[in-house]
Amino acid sequence: MVFSTILGLFSNSNTASADVANDFKASVMAPLTKITDWNAFKNQLITLKNNGVYALTTDVWWGDVEAAGDNQFDWSYYTTYANVVSQSGLKWVPILSTHTCGGNPGDDCNIPIPSWLWSKGTADEMKYKSETGYVNNEAISPFWSGIGQQYNELFASFAANFTSYKSIIPKIYLSAGPSGELRYPSYYNSAGWSYPTRGKFQVYTDTAKNAFRNAMITKYGSLNGVNQAWNLSLTNTSQINPPSDGDTFYSTGGYNSTYGKDFLTWYQSVLENHLGVIAAAAHTNFDPVFGVRIGAKISGLHWQYNNPSAPHSAENTAGYYNYTTLIQKFKDNNLDLTFTALEMNDDGSAPAYSKPSTLVDNVSFIANNLGVRLNGENALPTGNFQKIEEKIMSWGYNGFTLLRLANLVNSDGSANGNMAGFKQYVINHTKNSNDNTEGNKVTLYYKKGFTSPYVHYRPAGGTWTTAPGKAIPDSELSGYAKTTIDIGTATQLEAAFNNGSGTWDNNNSQNYLFNVGTWTFTPSSTGGVGNITAGLPQGVDTTAPSIPTNLASTSKTDTSISLSWSASTDTVGVTGYEIWRNGVKIATTATTSYTNSGLTANTAYSYTVKAYDAAGNLSADSAAISVTTNPTPVGNSVTVYYKKGFTTPFIHYRPAGGTWTAVPGIAMPNSELSGYAKITVNIGTASQLEAVFNNGSGTWDNNNGQNYLFNVGTWTFTPSSSGGVGSITVGP
Incomplete structure (x- = not known):
């Protein structure tokens, strides 16, 4: 496991920044329950605004907006919501909440996932099942092949209905699982969980177990290869299973065996793939309309951290085994990371073995090293704002969101006793905090000259960033990095580019000037002066291929299924197709057919296909088909x-x-x-x-x-x- 190694790395390093990021903003999360008195609510928001809060984050519940039926959306409550936030002067950060509200610590509402959704697939595909047999429908299981299409429809409808509000939306968050977090529902009160027990593994449906078996056969080539790696003598792939008893898995050291490491790595990889699905849907629908940062959240599971007999077991059952690999997926999918428990102190003693402060340092260190933007939250109601300040300053956080509004403002709109501390230790770190308004913006697309480009800049006539400036993250367009810079009341951005290690492109010491708006910068291939053009990069393919149609099974045996489909079309040309089985990508092919071998007899498998082009644009899922392999032949x-x-x-x-x-x-x-x-x-x-x-x-x-x-x-x-x-x- 990687935890102790990483902690050793940053304990003696100077990686911590000792300041928040240049664009740091303080936000507050809205109540979970619905607003009924809009005037009183607006007065509360005005109090937040007057004390320097930047934005209000709000759960936008799937179970509310699409309750009536598939593609029957009603956004009226949330348009009223956005209007009231706008009137208060705050920005509005929507959280597209595709999970259930209710059943977790702090939940004071009951909003289920739309009921019609469960008819779209089988319970075995769509729901979680724990090691004790508890079936959980708190969020849609990532093993269901139809999840990408549903997210795409929801996000497209949100974008279409809130285009006129883009001036107040500086960021959008995605719910990635239970409680809106990228994790499994491992700790759930209704399933009998109580703090500080580890929680339960959640992959015991037939769909999930088959996905694990297929992943292991794919990794090792055959059942014999699995046996050699795990030192076993299995006679059938059906004997490849998740741990039958999680307690024994830890007490006997199974978690540290080759089998245990394979299982925990695969268990996390399902979440990583799911993150890619929802990120693709979000970027496709939100980038052209809003052009803002998109974020998702990892849960701060701090208990059982240093349990000598079951180290990190609470994290493992939630799907967290290797944070470096997990956070790299945020980087790969151009997502900001939100992490929680910034207000908590380490204890480390039995029975909780709780080390939240160490965990925050661990995750923040990795995010900093990978260049992933960080937003923090508190886990529980708190007044420990000095601890929060310590973390946001140490690791250069880009923002902090306080859970929730009632922690700062009374129902009559007056500030309560926590406001002064939150303002002193958090809000006051907001850059340009005196006016706390969002200024003019310059969006730069940088055609990759430097592999990891930085932009060193100032609003024309203002103060320069500290060299080498700001790393420019990869954009949604292949071969380009992209950043949006707020220049306040200035009308021009002065900038130079570098590779972060001393090699500069500064227009022969004249620097580059960008007016407000969107620009593409193309470095000179000979090291001379680069070229600036208005708007998005020209000639870049941003159109995804059409969705593959007519997916069908052409033949099958007891161990294989052959598929075919009709070719997709594309504005430039289709490069190939991704084959997805039970919600997990298993292969790519350049043709319109594929044979999936190494399967289990008399077992149902769900398939979808996606088309992709040379620019990396990916279509939505085809319609899913379910195919059952033949029974084991007799004779x-x-x-x-x-x-x-x-x-x-x-x-x-x-x-x-x-x-x-x-x-x-x-x-x-x-x-x-x-x-x-x-x-x-x-x-x-x-x-x-x-x-x-x-x-x-x-x-x-x-x-x-x-x-x-x-x-x-x-x-x-x-x-x-x-x-x-x-x-x-x-x-x-």
Whole structure:
């Protein structure tokens, strides 16, 4: 595990910034319950504004806006909400809350996920199931293949309905799971959890277990490879399972075995893939309309941190095993990270083994190293604002959001006793805090000259950033970095670019000037003066391919499923397709067909396909199909390994003397051995298989019209390199 190593790294380092970020802002989270007295609410918001608060963050509940039915949206409550926030002078940060409100610590409302949604798939696909059998519907399981389409529809509708409010929306947050956090519902009161127990693993539906099995077969190539890695003697892939008893998993040291590490890594990877799905939907729908930062949240699970017999077990069951890998996904998906528990102190003693302060340092250190923007929150109602100040200053936080409004403002609109402390230790770190207004903006697209570019800047005539300036994160356009800079009342940005390590592009010491608006900067390929053009980069493909259609299963066996679909179209050209099974990407292909091998007999699998182009634009999911593999065959069987002569080989066969398959036969899936396809054919009571091979398009290898004969057992067929008769040898 990586935790102690990382803590050792930053304990003696000077990575901490000793100041907040240049764009630091203090926000407050709105009440969970619905507003009924809008005038009283507005008075509370005005008090926040008058004390220097920048924005109000608000849960926008999926269960409210799409309750009536699929694609039947009602945004009226939230447009009223946005109007009142605007009238108060605050900015508004919506949280697209796709989880249930109710059942977790601090929840004082009951808003379920839209009820019609559960008819879109099976409970096995859409819900979580814990190691004790508790079925949880607090959020949609990331294993459901339809989740991307639902998020895309919700986000598209929000963008269409709130375009006119973009001047008050400086940021958008995404709910990524239970309580709005990227995690599993591992600790849930209704499931019998109580603090400070570790919580329960959540991947015990058949869909989840099959995903784990397939991931392990893919990693190790075969069941034999799994056995060698795990030092086991499993006889069927159905024996590859999550831990049957989480307590034993820790008490016996199983978490530290190869199996344990594989399981915990895979368990986290499901969340990482899910983050990519919702980020793609958000960037597609929000970037063209709002052009603001998008964020998501990791939970601060601080208990069981240093338990000697179950270290980090509360984090593990929630899906956190390697924070570096997890936070890298925020970087990869151009998302800001929100982390919590900034107000809490370490204890570390039994039974809680709680180390929240250390955990905050650990996560903040990794985010700083990876260049991921940080926003902080408190975990519980607090007045410990000095501790919050320590963290936001130490790690250069970009913002802090206090949970919640009632912690600062009374129902009559007056400030309560916490306001002075919050203002002194948090709000007062807001840059340009005297006017606390958002000024003119300059958005820069930087065509990658430096691999990791920085911009060193000032509002024209103002104060320069500290060299090397601000790292420019990757944009939504391949090959470009992008940043938006608030220049206050200035009308021009003065800037120079560098690689963060002393190599500069400063327009031959004249610097570059950018007016308010959006600009593209292209460095000179020869090291001279770069070029500035107005607007977005020209000639960059930002259009996703059309959604693949007509996804169908063309054939199947007890261990394989073959798929085909109709080609997508694109403004430039489709490069390939992603194959998703049970909500997890398993492969890519340049063709409109794919065979998924190594499956379990008599098991249902859900598939979708996405198209992508050379610029990295990705379509939404195709319609999902569910295919069940054949039962394990009874009778004699013949296994044929086919050394790849045809790239996509088909086998046309019959049990000797029996009935032939329909031409061209069955596509042979790739085997566990590189360069070979493989199929096992049940021939019932027959003792011999009669077969010929072809490429599926009319080119045949039929032993000069005599066909090939295979006895019961395992055989390897090697085609002739000259187009003649192939050879058959016994065994793999």
